[in-house]
Amino acid sequence: EIVTTQSPATLSVSPGERATLSCRASQSVSSNLAWYQQKPGQPPRLLIYGASTRATGIPARFSGSGSGTEFTLTISSLQSEDFAVYYCQQYDNWPPYTFGQGTKVEIK
Amino acid sequence: EVQLVESGGGLVQPGGSLRLSCAASGFTFNTYSMNWVRQAPGKGLEWLSYIASDGSITYYADSVKGRLTISRDNAKNSMYLQMNSLRAEDTAVYYCARYRGSGSYGDYWGQGTLVIVSS
Numbered sequence: 001e002i003v004t005t006q007s008p009a010t011l012s013v014s015p016g017e018r019a020t021l022s023c024r025a026s027q028s029v030s031s032n033l034a035w036y037q038q039k040p041g042q043p044p045r046l047l048i049y050g051a052s053t054r055a056t057g058i059p060a061r062f063s064g065s066g067s068g069t070e071f072t073l074t075i076s077s078l079q080s081e082d083f084a085v086y087y088c089q090q091y092d093n094w095p096p097y098t099f100g101q102g103t104k105v106e107i108k
Numbered sequence: 109e110v111q112l113v114e115s116g117g118g119l120v121q122p123g124g125s126l127r128l129s130c131a132a133s134g135f136t137f138n139t140y141s142m143n144w145v146r147q148a149p150g151k152g153l154e155w156l157s158y159i160a161s162d163g164s165i166t167y168y169a170d171s172v173k174g175r176l177t178i179s180r181d182n183a184k185n186s187m188y189l190q191m192n193s194l195r196a197e198d199t200a201v202y203y204c205a206r207y208r209g210s211g212s213y214g215d216y217w218g219q220g221t222l223v224i225v226s227s
Contacts, residue, residue, distance in 0.1 A: 032211070034213035034214075036153075036214075038153075042219075043203055043217035043218060043219055043220055044145075044153065044203075044205075044214065044217055045217070046213060046214060046215050046216075049208075049213045049215075055215065087152065087153055089153075089155075089213060089214075091211050091212050091213055092211070094167075094211055095155075095158060095167040095168070095169070096155050096167075096169050096170075097143070097155040097158075098155070099152055099153040099154070099155065100152070101152045102152045102153075
């Protein structure tokens with residue numbers, strides 16, 4: 001089973017600043033990695049798939065990069081609506097699909 | 109508009125059973141694989157089960173294998189999760205999610221249904 005590890009657990013950022021979130025896989029997943037955003041009381045929302053492709057309707061301030069075992073989600077200029085928990089999910093070697101434990105982006 | 113609506117959650121005693129449903133609309137249901145994912149209170153996401161578009165292939169997480177059964181009725185645009193021998197640690201919000209094929213990601217998710225296992 002591939003283990004996906006996210007860091008940091010919590011990221012404190014001021015509105016307008018850049019946020020960089022990391023996801024590491026225990027073995028190569030090629031580019032088969034997705035990122036989701038989840039706000040309290042809501043389901044996950046797909047942001048990025050294929051490591052770097054934005055899903056439909058996702059603003060350009062969200063970008064994904066990486067391949068193999070190291071991945072990054074960057075939010076270029078944080079808006080108030082971006083404060084949430086972010087999860088990565090690998091889909092290269094499955095079952096099972098595995099999610100990272102999440103990174104909470106909070107207001108500094 | 110794609111919609112996924114879960115139902116069937118509630119309070120159940122340890123050892124009991126529950127059947128969750130996921131009603132789909134707004135897309136051609138029988139062309140998409142579907143998955144169940146859960147989230148325990150204050151915790152992260154845990155994939156539980158996959159079913160192919162025609163129902164011919166199913167997979168389960170080791171943590172639930174033998175206790176959960178996934179199924180679908182394409183004529184009713186619905187997916188189900190039969191949950192048996194429930195434990196306290198099964199307490200969670202259960203989401204159904206449309207995945208873009210096998211080996212993929214969830215592009216649409218329902219709002220979830222809460223299952224509480226407690227005496």
